[in-house]
Amino acid sequence: MTIAETPAATDLGVAHPLELTTEAEVVRAREVLAEAGLLGQNVRFAFFANEEPAKAEVLAHRDGAPADRRFRAVLLDLATGLSTDNVVSVTRGEVLSSREIDPPREGQPPIIDAEFEMIEDVLNADADWVAALRRREIDPASVRAVPLSAGVYDYPEEIGRRIVRAFGFRQDHERDHPWAHPIDGLVAYVDLTSRQVTRVIDHQELPVPQTPGNFDDPQQVGPQRTTLKPIEITQPEGPSFTVEGNRVRWEKWDLRIGFNEREGLTLHQISFDGRPIIYRASVAEMVVPYADPSPVRFWQNYFDCGEYMFARYADSLQLGCDCLGEIHYLDTVIADDLGNPQTISNAICMHEEDYGVLWKHSDMFTGSREVRRQRRMVFSFFTPIGNYDYGFYWYLYLDGTIQLEVKATGIVFTSAYPEGGSPYATEVAPGLGAPYHQHMFSARLDMTVDGVRNAVEEVEALPMPMGPDNPRGNAFRQSRTRLRRESDAQRTADQSRVRTWHIINPEVTNQFGKPVGYALLPEGKAALLADDASSIHARATFATKHLWVTRYDPAQRYPAGDFVNQNPGGAGLPVWVQADRSVDGEDIVVWHSFGTTHFPRPEDWPVMPVDYTGFTLKPVGFFDRNPALDVPPSRGGHCSMNGDSDGD
Template sequence: MSTAFLETPTTTGSSEHPLNPLSAEEIRAARRIVDENGLLSDSVRFVFVALEEPHKSVVQAYAPGDPIDRQARVLLLDRATGQGSDLVVSVTQQKVVSLEHVDAAVDGHVPILDQEFEDIEAFLLDCPEWLAAMDKRGLTHADVRAVPLSAGVFGHEDEVGKRIVRVLAFYQYDAADLPWAHPIDGVVAYVDLTERRVTKVIDEIELPLPAERGQWDAEPHAVPPRTDLKPIEIIQPEGASFTVDGNQISWADWKFRFGFDVREGLTLHQLSIAGRPVVYRASIAEMVVPYADPSPVRYWQNYFDQGEYLFGRYTNSLELGCDCLGEITYFDVTIADEDGNPKVMKNAICLHEEDYGVLWKHTDMFNGMAEVRRSRRLVISFFLTIGNYDYGFYWYLYLDGTIQLEAKATGIVFASAYRGPDGFSTEMAPGLGAPFHQHLFSARLDMEVDGQCNVVEEVDAVAVPMGPENPWGNAFRPQRTRLTRESEAMRTADNLKARVWHITNPEKTNRLGQHVGYALHPEGQPALLAHPTSSIAQRAAFATKHLWVTKYDPAERYPAGRFVNQNPGNAGLPAYVAQDRDIDGQDIVVWHTFGLTHFPRPEDWPVMPVDYAGFKLKPVSFFDRNPALNVPAAPKSHCCES
């Protein structure tokens, strides 16, 4: 195993590039500029600092040595007033380019700070109603662990414009105990983060505290490690096949750049194969976890882990536990802390190759052909822990031109008390429930299939009616529906029709005269199951459809809008597509919703085995023939002889 420790932006012999992430020096400069403009005080904190990416036309026209105006986008929060501010700062010109004060009543709030979460338990200990609820349950106050969660918007007039979180609690018997196993159900506290106090306690019902311990290695779960699994070793004696130049990766025919920010996490840029562009920018731009428990203390549980919490700041350091095998390169990531100072997350991004079984194979009865080629894929990934759940995001590039995104969900399910078989949870341990919920992600794919003139067609498999054209009833063919305007391009998946969406370039053809393209293959799992009129359906409207297509606008970065925390809804994609722009042969962005619908199982306790969700982009007529014909045969020494 080899490692590389790189602080962004990295310059291993390469020139600067407009898409290099902000360096520690640039973060310090941005903070200084904000301070010099009188925007800091003892109560002001930095919520978000990241590269303000130049327009794609600037990036694509860039040549080494060209001047670059390096800009940072900065979100600030004045904790004393709850006022959020959205700035663009030019590090190059040493000035504030733009400043907007966020109207919380209309737009919602900037994301929640860690510092705000850290104060919650002190507020609870100052609240007589909360302490009475704990006393009634016979619980020691000091052993109660508060879990503050985003509040959502539910028409409570006394919350309009106020910065609110709602707090559930768990009990921890001792330092080794896992609190998630002991939910203190039936009670919730509402906290005003600006006023720094509990405003309301709802004590609905007293439910028994589940007592069984939840650590994976504690009774009754503890079992001896098995001894019948022999080691598997992954070695590359000649080293890795990829090369790294700054934040640019080259592997086989692929080339791309990568970035990172605390809202989206890992981002891919200028993804091309054999010198031909495919995707200008790819990211997971939002995710929402809507829960199905309608009880008075839990109906509001709907978390936007990116827009509300900035989940990238919780990225795991793989120094503390590597989850990859083989010849690995790690990259450090530099972000800003809440005081605006640079902070390095060590080994945040992992890059390596994996064997992936058979790529193509045939044994022929006529000419004696007996050929097989092994597949491999390039993997770039990161893992994060946000509260109880852990998520991994893995981008895969394949030798046949396929692009895949795989989200891995693991960790510990968010537990409740079990209220019986007619409720909205699964019993995981005696008296312990796990509410039904979904994990829904939105991929933002700024497509560039052999250029910026792209169209989208919905392709269904349809049976041909019996008749003169189909006398035996066996015929079927693809049915293509061209999506020409944004209003037509809000679509749902349909696995019964093998539905895919082709993104093609009508100005480019392969040797057979077919328009070159890539097909988006959805997994076709349920979209948002909440009622269309519900609060969460308004706020997470992106999750109500599997596909949206918009005309490119660099300001349209987030599917649930710029400010998600306590936003009343209809921001993001609903507002974008309301313009009903022409998307036929345009520079387009494809947004894809995918995810998991989780009815927890006892097998998901006390630690959940990884569950998977994702999608693929596969070339369709992009090449003239199989692009993996040039993959060499594996050495004979790799085959076993009996």
């Protein structure tokens, strides 16, 4: 087993506009901003990432040609709350644009580490907060505060101010997980700029759950199993993929890997056997809306990408724990609050894994008995954000299939569980509740199926009524509807009709004269469950539909808008589609909302086994026949054709 590290660049020279950010580029961007007078003692970086060129510019780029490397930096003055949105060219050493953000209209920059770190001091300086804890006979020094994004509600005094809402959790000792001891019925509203508590809501005193949830304490967990035998995954001849910088080639696949603190892992210019499929794929937003309507919890709705830049906390992955087999890691570079480079080692994991049978047939007429093993290329990263941990796994398969799997684990958010029960939570330990909630994700899929001019068709099963053409009532056919405008292309999944969406190229046909295409296969789980008149519905409108299709616009990157934190709603997809542009045979972006509705189980406590969600993109008419016919039989003694079982 080997670990291949990618060395950090030491200068500003890059060979492609989509290469990974380097430490030198972060340093230079900070210098340019400082030279322009945009930095100061209280100014912090709320966001920093590569400002990718427009698609046409990237597609026109030729190897060896110079690339203008641009970065977007959102700056926040902690003392005044003033924020600016800036674009810097490190290649030319210039600030290309700079503007002041209007929070009441646009929303606030994301919450940053410096603001999280001061919350307990602010709370413990507030007389009402301390008094509420004392009434509960709780020492304020034992309380871990959890500041959370505030959303937007009918509080006129909060307009234009940076607000968070904070819960308290008691920590009984240094290694004690405070999530087991929520101080429920109590919440504080905090102004981050003035560093003051603006309101304390002490709704009711509920008993603090006492049972510890220390899943990493051997005395509480008990003796570990001794029956699991080791599993070793080896590739004696090495992996089948190659990595040059951020470009990866595996079998017939060719693509580039990207990373930024808002979206995390991104995939670029994905092609199969020289044919383009996706220009850019990412998870562009996610929201976790909670179901408890109580006075202290109704506002719990977290946009982990847009409000927290969750990928800035990405884990450094460990061989044998997070990734197993012949692994290649990529380091990534982000900027910390002060604009200094921060390298996350082993942030991205790449490896191959066996995936059972690819295709198989034993023929009764010819005696032919053939079987081939499926294999997939895996690109992954994991990031903890508060109580939850999310893993994002992109898979490429030998038969041209593309898949995204999101893994949710960690610790469920907790509440006190009242003696009479709760219609909005599960009791997971004595007196401890886990509120119901959803995890909703939005994948941004900039499609280029055999070219940039694509269209989308909704395809579903259509049962046929009995009649002269269907006398026995067994018939059903396929219904296809072209989604011609953005107003048409706002759709929900329907598994009762096997509804899928085919992204096709009307200008390229296969041998049967049909447009080549890829089918988006949704899981078809629930969309956003909040009421249409709710604040979260307005702010997370993207999650109310499983499918949106828009005309490509390089400025339209995030489905809930650029600045999600305290955005009043309506930004992103609902605004863009008002233009009702044609999406029929145009340069289009497909947005797919998917996710899970979580009614926590006792088995999810004290740490949650992985829950899965995702989607699949499958070739439909993209190839003229099975593209995996050329996959060779297994060799090296792993497959016997003399009657032994194939296994899976």
